[in-house]
Amino acid sequence: MLSRIAESMFWIGRYIERADGTARILDVHLQLMLEDPWADEEATCRSLLALMGAPSPAGSEPATRAEVLSSLATDRENPSSIAYSLRAARENARRAREIVSVELWETLNTTSARLPHHLDSESAHRFFRWVRERVALSSGVTDDSTSRDEVWRFLALGRAIERTDMTARLLSTRSLSEAPGPSWTTILRSCGAYDAFLRSYRGAPGPTEAAEFLLLDRLFPRSVIYSICRAEECIRMIDPVTDRVGHSDAVLRALGRIRGDIEYRPLSEVLDDLPELTHRVQRVALEASEAIHARYFPTQAEPIWIGETS
Amino acid sequence: MGDLFDGYHPTFIAGTAGGRPPAVSAFDEMFDLSGTDAADGTGAAESAREPRRPYGELHRALSHMTQEELRGRTETLANSYLAQGVTFDFAGEERPFPLDAVPRVIEYEEWARIEQGVRQRVRALEAFLDDAYSHQHCVRDGVLPASLIASSQYFYRQAAGIRSANGVRIQVAGIDLIRDEHGEMRVLEDNVRVPSGVSYVISNRGVMAQTLPELFASMRVRPVSAYPNRLLRALRAAAPPGVVDPNVVVLTPGVFNSAYYEHTLLARLMGVELVEGRDLVCVGGKVFMRTTRGPRRVDVIYRRVDDDFLDPLQFRADSMLGAPGLMLAARLGNVTLANAVGNGVADDKLLYTYVPDLIRYYLAEEPILRNVDTWRLEDPGALEEVLDRLDELVVKPVDGSGGKGLVIGPAASRVELDELRAKLIADPRGWIAQPVVMLSTIPTLVDEGIRPRHADLRPFAVNDGDDVWVLPGGLTRVALPAGQLVVNSSQGGGSKDTWVVGEAPKAPAEAREELPELHRAGQPALAYEPQTRPAHSTIDGPEARTEQVTQQQQQQQQQGRGDPDAKGEQPC
Numbered sequence: 029m030l031s032r033i034a035e036s037m038f039w040i041g042r043y044i045e046r047a048d049g050t051a052r053i054l055d056v057h058l059q060l061m062l063e064d065p066w067a068d069e070e071a072t073c074r075s076l077l078a079l080m081g082a083p084s085p086a087g088s089e090p091a092t093r094a095e096v097l098s099s100l101a102t103d104r105e106n107p108s109s110i111a112y113s114l115r116a117a118r119e120n121a122r123r124a125r126e127i128v129s130v131e132l133w134e135t136l137n138t139t140s141a142r143l144p145h146h147l148d149s150e151s152a153h154r155f156f157r158w159v160r161e162r163v164a165l166s167s168g169v170t171d172d173s174t175s176r177d178e179v180w181r182f183l184a185l186g187r188a189i190e191r192t193d194m195t196a197r198l199l200s201t202r203s204l205s206e207a208p209g210p211s212w213t214t215i216l217r218s219c220g221a222y223d224a225f226l227r228s229y230r231g232a233p234g235p236t237e238a239a240e241f242l243l244l245d246r247l248f249p250r251s252v253i254y255s256i257c258r259a260e261e262c263i264r265m266i267d268p269v270t271d272r273v274g275h276s277d278a279v280l281r282a283l284g285r286i287r288g289d290i291e292y293r294p295l296s297e298v299l300d301d302l303p304e305l306t307h308r309v310q311r312v313a314l315e316a317s318e319a320i321h322a323r324y325f326p327t328q329a330e331p332i333w334i335g336e337t338s
Numbered sequence: 339m340g341d342l343f344d345g346y347h348p349t350f351i352a353g354t355a356g357g358r359p360p361a362v363s364a365f366d367e368m369f370d371l372s373g374t375d376a377a378d379g380t381g382a383a384e385s386a387r388e389p390r391r392p393y394g395e396l397h398r399a400l401s402h403m404t405q406e407e408l409r410g411r412t413e414t415l416a417n418s419y420l421a422q423g424v425t426f427d428f429a430g431e432e433r434p435f436p437l438d439a440v441p442r443v444i445e446y447e448e449w450a451r452i453e454q455g456v457r458q459r460v461r462a463l464e465a466f467l468d469d470a471y472s473h474q475h476c477v478r479d480g481v482l483p484a485s486l487i488a489s490s491q492y493f494y495r496q497a498a499g500i501r502s503a504n505g506v507r508i509q510v511a512g513i514d515l516i517r518d519e520h521g522e523m524r525v526l527e528d529n530v531r532v533p534s535g536v537s538y539v540i541s542n543r544g545v546m547a548q549t550l551p552e553l554f555a556s557m558r559v560r561p562v563s564a565y566p567n568r569l570l571r572a573l574r575a576a577a578p579p580g581v582v583d584p585n586v587v588v589l590t591p592g593v594f595n596s597a598y599y600e601h602t603l604l605a606r607l608m609g610v611e612l613v614e615g616r617d618l619v620c621v622g623g624k625v626f627m628r629t630t631r632g633p634r635r636v637d638v639i640y641r642r643v644d645d646d647f648l649d650p651l652q653f654r655a656d657s658m659l660g661a662p663g664l665m666l667a668a669r670l671g672n673v674t675l676a677n678a679v680g681n682g683v684a685d686d687k688l689l690y691t692y693v694p695d696l697i698r699y700y701l702a703e704e705p706i707l708r709n710v711d712t713w714r715l716e717d718p719g720a721l722e723e724v725l726d727r728l729d730e731l732v733v734k735p736v737d738g739s740g741g742k743g744l745v746i747g748p749a750a751s752r753v754e755l756d757e758l759r760a761k762l763i764a765d766p767r768g769w770i771a772q773p774v775v776m777l778s779t780i781p782t783l784v785d786e787g788i789r790p791r792h793a794d795l796r797p798f799a800v801n802d803g804d805d806v807w808v809l810p811g812g813l814t815r816v817a818l819p820a821g822q823l824v825v826n827s828s829q830g831g832g833s834k835d836t837w838v839v840g841e842a843p844k845a846p847a848e849a850r851e852e853l854p855e856l857h858r859a860g861q862p863a864l865a866y867e868p869q870t871r872p873a874h875s876t877i878d879g880p881e882a883r884t885e886q887v888t889q890q891q892q893q894q895q896q897q898g899r900g901d902p903d904a905k906g907e908q909p910c
Contacts (some may be wrong), residue, residue: 035875038875039875039878042873042875043878046872052810053620057542057863057864058551058863060863061863062547062551062554062559063543063544063547063563064561064863065552065557065558065559065560065839066558067562067862068862069556069864071862071865072862072863072864073862074862075862075863075865075866076866078866078867078868078869079866079868079869080869081868081869081870081871081872082464082871093551100788105880107871107874107879107880108871108872109874110741116874116875119877119878120875120878123459123877130724148552149552150411150549150550150551150552152551153548153549154414173793182601193872193873197866197869199868200866200867201864201866202868203864205551210862211864214863214864215864223606224607226606226608226609227610228609230586230609231608245513272478295669303867307867310869310870313873314870314873318874321876
């Protein structure tokens with residue numbers, strides 16, 4: 029398949045997953061601010077902006093709920109926002125219009141067209157729910173109507189890499205290893221992992237279990253380890269090379285190294301430097317993404333015109 | 339400025355028979371209405387009216403809203419409940435559980451007292467149950483007549499001598515409180531069998547935060563989300579001795595039970611299995627559940643099935659809801675039933691009148707929360723007095739719950755009163771009588787606007803053997819028809835989110851361990867390390883995009899047409 033198409037599929041996967049993750053995180057955290065009587069709004073908002081890698085308002089200006097909502101949900105210019113991700117997913121689908129199924133294209137197109145420009149704080153929850161539903165619809169439509177060929181693999185690869193990055197971001201908190209409180213519940217809920225967690229740990233809650241679950245659970249589809257394994261699987265299917273010695277594939281090397289580290293290190297050590305480890309996971313996600321680019325989507329040519337050579 | 343509180347007047351006793359003027363008006367939770375008169379409550383008085391202290395901030399937030407707006411939000415609340423399946427059956431139709439948008443607010447200072455009172459009551463009832471099902475010291479010492487225990491419909495001889503590993507019988511209690519005309523919280527009844535309603539406390543809070551975020555403002559409402567954990571801890575603590583990792587299950591009568599939503603919610607939030615009677619099998623005095631991998635041992639059953647239906651070998655032989663052999667297993671100490679069988683003797687309404695004495699007897703303390711004055715009809719002279727004043731009293735059957743069989747004298751017809759009279763004479767043990775208590779009122783959104791409606795409060799207590807924990811808040815039930823004093827969802831009642839606000843006066847050392855959150859004032863809810871910006875594709879990245887947009891806009895200019903904001907068509 030065309031590199032350009034592959035790239036678009038990869039980024040559709042990443043962007044819809046990112047929109048979903050961002051919506052979940054914002055929904056849970058904004059609600060937590062109301063339900064947790066001891067949380068400081070200003071500090072929580074800044075922490076939330078930092079988590080998503082968005083710039084905080086300058087020192088003197090207070091960060092408010094409304095601010096977080098507009099910049100991370102509806103601001104079309106902010107690269108960390110839901111709106112930005114959903115529009116980018118749609119743009120990518122448009123560039124691969126002839127490859128993606130009509131259903132997927134229509135889903136993404138409608139989603140992007142219906143994005144609100146402004147959100148009131150009372151309609152925020154409805155909006156996040158809507159985003160999750162649209163993403164679920166996109167994933168479902170793709171799952172059911174895409175052949176398991178390279179197109180599918182690149183999309184799945186994108187999703188797996190983005191999930192790794194999202195979950196790692198959420199784990200980059202010191203709160204998890206310190207005081208009890210609502211923190212671990214919040215993080216689990218942000219990943220949609222709360223129900224699954226309760227069922228597998230039979231309600232024996234604690235920060236250690238939560239971190240362990242999100243990092244190491246082999247069966248939960250949003251855990252770091254599961255996402256990395258999925259990404260590796262996709263790469264192997266895209267390029268089924270069996271090296272006699274080591275791995276020549278840079279992507280596989282990066283993913284495999286971090287996976288081995290997380291999987292085989294004693295849990296206590298893992299938890300001790302959780303923020304550091306999650307930083308590394310994110311770096312690997314970035315590294316892998318770049319390696320995928322270098323290998324599969326060479327971009328010397330003007331991307332717009334490559335389409336005509338087919 | 340909103341129009342929410344226009345026409346808000348105090349409530350008086352509805353139509354007192356005998357034409358006597360009402361003596362006192364109900365206590366209103368939000369406003370001090372004592373100055374206003376229903377007849378000439380004028381607009382000027384309304385706007386100048388100041389809310390009580392705990393309601394100050396809420397009132398400010400609400401007064402920015404119009405009725406339309408609040409109605410719209412109420413609609414959203416209801417729709418959200420429909421989607422979540424938080425419903426109850428009304429004449430065969432699924433209706434969303436009614437939640438009123440205006441919450442009830444209780445200041446921590448007052449709450450601390452309620453908490454103490456509820457805790458004290460649960461401890462006393464625990465002691466009483468333990469006593470009633472063993473030596474009955476209370477009878478020997480003359481606190482209670484022996485006949486009171488023996489004649490209680492819910493005293494089960496089958497439960498005598500069964501004691502859980504940590505001695506707890508009331509894992510969960512719901513103590514119904516009301517606020518009387520003078521603003522004092524009093525106990526209306528105790529529920530220590532299978533008190534329900536806690537799921538609504540949890541889901542009310544969630545849906546309120548989603549739909550009416552501005553009301554929360556800076557109120558610092560105490561969270562209620564700890565309940566499932568506390569309950570699970572209490573259930574695990576009651577497990578038979580020697581079990582390292584007890585298997586806890588919730589036993590439900592099935593999907594057609596009106597509280598089924600609650601059973602699923604608790605099972606889900608505790609991460610335990612929700613079983614029906616047919617999933618359980620008792621073999622050799624042990625209880626197992628049928629799983630795909632064969633029978634699995636069950637150690638603790640949080641049962642939401644009534645005593646009568648629990649074990650066909652001991653109680654109703656026609657029960658399809660329980661499992662034969664459960665009581666034997668419990669007696670052998672192989673399984674813990676929570677709440678224990680036979681607790682009903684402690685929430686018999688006649689026993690209720692003795693609870694203050696029980697508190698003094700078992701705990702050597704004075705009751706913190708007072709009872710509502712009650713006539714025991716078997717006392718000498720009491721029956722005569724009650725029959726004489728039947729039209730001004732409330733008469734309740736001792737074993738009823740949820741307002742079943744209750745007769746309010748002033749509101750009853752002559753025929754009803756005559757029927758009641760005959761019943762009382764025939765069975766004085768089966769009834770109690772109380773003066774009509776004006777339940778306090780809370781602003782509630784009804785068809786005419788915001789109006790005062792009567793409400794009660796059910797705090798929930800969880801006993802894990804070491805400590806009785808009281809869920810901050812509880813379920814506020816409100817009667818929607820004007821002047822209605824029976825608050826029950828089966829009788830057209832609604833609910834309100836209940837907020838405990840404000841700080842504890844001074845946290846002592848041991849309480850601080852309980853509330854590590856206190857240290858977090860001024861801290862973010864969760865502190866994250868700053869992260870890198872998310873990666874973008876080369877074409878969609880913020881840098882690339884500007885370049886592309888310019889390029890496309892140039893193309894459009896060449897064509898001389900088009901909205902400058904719209905993206906140009908890409909050649910392909």
